[in-house]
Amino acid sequence: MSEVAPTLSIGQVAERTGLSVHALRFYEREGILANPVRRGPGGRRVYSEDDVEWLNVCIVLRASGMPVVAIRRYTDLFRQGVGNEEERLTLLREHRERVTTQIDELTRCLALINYKVGAYEDILTQGTETTCEAHPGVGRR
Structure with a gap:
């Protein structure tokens, strides 16, 4: 059965x-x-x-x-x-390369964001606006 x-x-x-x-x-x-x-x-x-x-x-x-x-x-x-594994592999390798590039770009973005978060946390911890000068790009941005 x-x-x-x-x-x-x-x-x-x-x-x-x-x-x-x-x-x-x-x-x-x-x-x-x-x-x-x-x-x-x-x-x-x-x-x-x-x-x-x-x-x-x-x-x-x-x-x-x-x-x-x-x-x-x-x-x-x-x-x-069966018979086209090389083409499948090529397709997946190309996509992996695009994903890796995206991850690298996002990692750079995250580094900047982490820097900005840390700078603002420092400013708020110190309680003064004058500390903005110690962190270029922070303050009004």
């Missing part, structure tokens, strides 16, 4: 992934799901655990700034199966 894999409704997948039902339908229309969405009785969408796992990968890629078009390309390569 064959075992039937449990299926999930669109609402359950939305709850598990944090995506809205609208976003799940968008991902389907954009061709971002690794497998075609199946339909259950009454034509309702049904998903598998594999679909949820794939969506979680896509969520991370999207949250890291990967454009939908690149996620679709990655999905297309995945669907094609």
Whole structure:
């Protein structure tokens, strides 16, 4: 006897992934799901655990700034199966480089913000406006 894999409704997948039902339908229309969405009785969408796992990968890629078009390309390569690993690797390496650059830029921004916070904390601790001269760029900025 064959075992039937449990299926999930669109609402359950939305709850598990944090995506809205609208976003799940968008991902389907954009061709971002690794497998075609199946339909259950009454034509309702049904998903598998594999679909949820794939969506979680896509969520991370999207949250890291990967454009939908690149996620679709990655999905297309995945669907094609064995033989295009080099292209998948290239796509992911390029994205990793963009993310690393973003992290470096944000780290520089955070350093400036931390400096400004510390300077204002010093000013407030000392209780005098004259200490602004000790911190260039602080005071009225």
